[in-house]
Amino acid sequence: MSVSGLxxxxxxPALPARVRIHEVGARDGLQNEKTVVPTDVKAEFxxxxxxxxxDTVEAxxxxxxxxxxxxxxxxxxxPRVRELxxxxxxxxxxxxxxxxxxxxxxxxxxxFASATESFAKANLNRTVDEALAMFEPVVTRAIxxxxxxxxxxSMCFGDPWEGAxxxxxxxxxxxxxxxxxxxxxxxxxxxxxxxxxHVTALLKGLNEAGVPTSRLAVHFHDTYGQALSNTxxxxxxxxxxxxxxxxxxxxxxxxxxxxxxxxxxxxVWMLDGLGIETGVDLGRLTATxxxxxxxxxxxxxxxxxxxxxxxx
Amino acid sequence: MSVSGLxxxxxxPALPARVRIHEVGARDGLQNEKTVVPTDVKAEFxxxxxxxxxDTVEAxxxxxxxxxxxxxxxxxxxPRVRELxxxxxxxxxxxxxxxxxxxxxxxxxxxFASATESFAKANLNRTVDEALAMFEPVVTRAIxxxxxxxxxxSMCFGDPWEGAxxxxxxxxxxxxxxxxxxxxxxxxxxxxxxxxxHVTALLKGLNEAGVPTSRLAVHFHDTYGQALSNTxxxxxxxxxxxxxxxxxxxxxxxxxxxxxxxxxxxxVWMLDGLGIETGVDLGRLTATxxxxxxxxxxxxxxxxxxxxxxxx
Numbered sequence: 266m267s268v269s270g271l272x273x274x275x276x277x278p279a280l281p282a283r284v285r286i287h288e289v290g291a292r293d294g295l296q297n298e299k300t301v302v303p304t305d306v307k308a309e310f311x312x313x314x315x316x317x318x319x320d321t322v323e324a325x326x327x328x329x330x331x332x333x334x335x336x337x338x339x340x341x342x343x344p345r346v347r348e349l350x351x352x353x354x355x356x357x358x359x360x361x362x363x364x365x366x367x368x369x370x371x372x373x374x375x376x377f378a379s380a381t382e383s384f385a386k387a388n389l390n391r392t393v394d395e396a397l398a399m400f401e402p403v404v405t406r407a408i409x410x411x412x413x414x415x416x417x418x419s420m421c422f423g424d425p426w427e428g429a430x431x432x433x434x435x436x437x438x439x440x441x442x443x444x445x446x447x448x449x450x451x452x453x454x455x456x457x458x459x460x461x462x463h464v465t466a467l468l469k470g471l472n473e474a475g476v477p478t479s480r481l482a483v484h485f486h487d488t489y490g491q492a493l494s495n496t497x498x499x500x501x502x503x504x505x506x507x508x509x510x511x512x513x514x515x516x517x518x519x520x521x522x523x524x525x526x527x528x529x530x531x532x533v534w535m536l537d538g539l540g541i542e543t544g545v546d547l548g549r550l551t552a553t554x555x556x557x558x559x560x561x562x563x564x565x566x567x568x569x570x571x572x573x574x575x576x577x
Numbered sequence: 578m579s580v581s582g583l584x585x586x587x588x589x590p591a592l593p594a595r596v597r598i599h600e601v602g603a604r605d606g607l608q609n610e611k612t613v614v615p616t617d618v619k620a621e622f623x624x625x626x627x628x629x630x631x632d633t634v635e636a637x638x639x640x641x642x643x644x645x646x647x648x649x650x651x652x653x654x655x656p657r658v659r660e661l662x663x664x665x666x667x668x669x670x671x672x673x674x675x676x677x678x679x680x681x682x683x684x685x686x687x688x689f690a691s692a693t694e695s696f697a698k699a700n701l702n703r704t705v706d707e708a709l710a711m712f713e714p715v716v717t718r719a720i721x722x723x724x725x726x727x728x729x730x731s732m733c734f735g736d737p738w739e740g741a742x743x744x745x746x747x748x749x750x751x752x753x754x755x756x757x758x759x760x761x762x763x764x765x766x767x768x769x770x771x772x773x774x775h776v777t778a779l780l781k782g783l784n785e786a787g788v789p790t791s792r793l794a795v796h797f798h799d800t801y802g803q804a805l806s807n808t809x810x811x812x813x814x815x816x817x818x819x820x821x822x823x824x825x826x827x828x829x830x831x832x833x834x835x836x837x838x839x840x841x842x843x844x845v846w847m848l849d850g851l852g853i854e855t856g857v858d859l860g861r862l863t864a865t866x867x868x869x870x871x872x873x874x875x876x877x878x879x880x881x882x883x884x885x886x887x888x889x
Contacts, residue, residue, distance in 0.1 A: 275772070537772075
């Protein structure tokens with residue numbers, strides 16, 4: 266149900282005037298979907314996301330296809346979208362992945378670390394410090410080539426094996442990634458357990474350790490319905506980069522429930538209402554996610570997509 | 578997936594220390610479900626909600642069964658639960674409804690007004706002022722009997738026919754209900770379109786018109802995924818009474834999508850994480866909503882219920 270003039274715009278002067286949305290649907294979303302999507306459809310998805318006004322569309326992953334078969338077509342996909350006038354980061358796990366990404370002309374990469382030993386072991390089969398050591402030459406070489414590097418940090422608030430994750434532990438690993446040269450650090454609530462006070466405490470802890478808010482992004486999952494209120498807390502602290510997934514695609518395989526990433530549409534609804542600029546056209550974005558849901562053969566988990574796509 | 582120690586508790590000193598949850602699942606929830614629930618199951622539901630620590634459980638409605646057939650058993654149900662040691666408000670549309678409620682021993686009633694002419698017409702077949710005139714003797718007589726009266730206000734942020742609803746319009750009707758004697762005013766975002774700045778603006782407008790925050794409750798719908806972030810904005814303004822529906826039951830028939838009321842569990846997860854006392858046991862509440870979802874034959878819309886009920 267779409268009613269013109271809604272949401273009504275009422276700004277909050279304590280919040281940023283503009284937010285950059287780092288769209289992860291085509292990578293983090295599709296990587297965690299059961300359905301393997303044809304390369305043509307992925308390319309169309311990325312194009313439509315860019316066309317909806319998203320200026321950063323994470324495109325694919327150069328992780329070995331054995332680990333992420335859903336994105337095994339990275340070499341085919343990337344050349345089809347690389348001329349789009351937007352930032353197209355790609356995930357890179359190691360130097361071999363970096364070589365593949367650079368050879369195709371990628372200008373933005375991301376590495377993924379863990380704040381907990383349990384998840385580093387499960388996801389990377391390494392200790393936290395071994396994973397950092399693996400990323401160091403990747404980050405150094407990327408920077409030498411003028412390529413920007415984002416560092417993802419998983420399990421920043423809770424971990425399925427370890428429970429609550431102490432702020433100091435997250436600060437240590439984030440700081441290591443920052444010092445390595447990552448220009449943006451994305452704080453992931455991989456199992457969706459964070460609440461607003463915890464979010465603020467982590468952001469403050471990072472600031473006190475010398476990591477400025479301008480280098481931080483937040484990446485919330487909606488497993489317990491908390492993603493948007495946590496985002497609001499992060500905005501109030503001054504964060505201006507927010508990760509989200511069109512249509513709410515994806516979800517962590519370690520968080521065993523139907524819901525995953527914060528849906529970009531639910532985020533844009535809130536930001537539109539707050540008068541915070543994003544450059545995104547909510548109607549086009551919703552149409553894209555409704556189309557993608559049809560490709561995947563299941564309804565979008567985004568409440569906004571479902572409400573706006575509802576036929577009278 | 579339940580992990581002990583989660584959510585981690587980190588308080589925010591700018592938020593209230595305690596929140597009263599006004600549980601609406603047995604009334605607002607079931608009234609909008611397609612399935613008609615047997616009276617025994619409803620009584621068990623109310624008992625289990627009270628047992629989970631909710632101290633205010635809206636029990637049923639004395640609206641004419643022709644309009645709300647799902648709650649046509651109010652006269653059978655209320656005597657089965659009225660001895661529970663909690664507040665059990667019932668909805669009352671007019672003097673005839675009040676007579677029925679009083680004769681059964683109800684001590685807390687609620688009336689329901691609209692902030693917009695379109696919804697007053699659709700829901701009550703009256704103008705806004707005609708509806709207020711209808712409630713006046715109800716409220717007066719209830720107060721004379723020592724019965725507390727809550728005033729619900731629908732469409733406080735947007736209306737499916739009128740679009741955005743001006744703050745001044747909502748303030749006028751809310752103030753009229755307050756002056757009539759309603760001790761609590763519940764501000765309803767019936768179609769779920771509010772965003773945090775709008776919430777704060779309405780609360781401020783009410784304060785400026787002489788309605789103190791202590792008399793206000795918020796009632797958000799999750800149609801666009803905004804309910805919890807709006808609640809956070811209200812808490813930051815000082816609101817300490819929040820309406821929610823166990824398991825996210827219900828939804829406005831005028832908001833045409835699958836999702837409706839803020840789920841009590843999603844709210845309690847956030848409040849637990851913020852160290853805000855509610856008296857509610859999240860585990861017991863989730864078990865109750867999972868049981869109710871079985872009775873209704875559909876999964877709970879609450880993300881927390883789905884995540885915590887997920888079988889490994």
